[in-house]
Amino acid sequence: NAGVMQNPRHLVRRRGQEARLRCSPMKGHSHVYWYRQLPEEGLKFMVYLQKENIIDESGMPKERFSAEFPKEGPSILRIQQVVRGDSAAYFCASSPPTGVETQYFGPGTRLLVL
């Protein structure tokens, strides 16, 4: 039973480019969450999605960031026109429909903006 998968594990972008981070939830999980972690800090909630729906995006920056979880395929976190401050580890978690407290995390994507 595969866990949460994220790719790429490492991503290097130059300022102004786009970054696309992918997350495949655990089998049977229909809820996906994205978090951002800066060095030596805890995780900060960004967005909560169910299939084809954004449930809570209160942690998403107002500009340049978007997320989707289509009916088929992985969830995508998209960052347009990246800036150096976007450099961080981005984690995806998934949970079954039974509850947000049972979240399983992927290994993360480490984004470095040059």
Place this chain on the structure above:
Amino acid sequence: TQLLEQSPQFLSIQEGENLTVYCNSSSVFSSLQWYRQEPGEGPVLLVTVVTGGEVKKLKRLTFQFGDARKDSSLHITAAQPGDTGLYLCAGVYNTDKLIFGTGTRLQVFP
């Protein structure tokens, strides 16, 4: 903004020592989780506590949820180098997201 403060922020101890990590908030949480994160990996869930005053044990780790469900502690007995990592508490807020604590980085030396 809900905030979970963890203390201490950093902890370096010798193998065999005991330690306690604290997670405090001014807000009430319906449940609280503890995670451990190793370098280059995602957090791994250790335990979920739900009831005020609840105590859960996981081998040498003891987790307690405060009576008022605003705070929690993690006690490790006879720490081992394998316990090294970043320990994170997280509370369920507004039924749809986890709010993470500031983290405690533990280093256990052999």
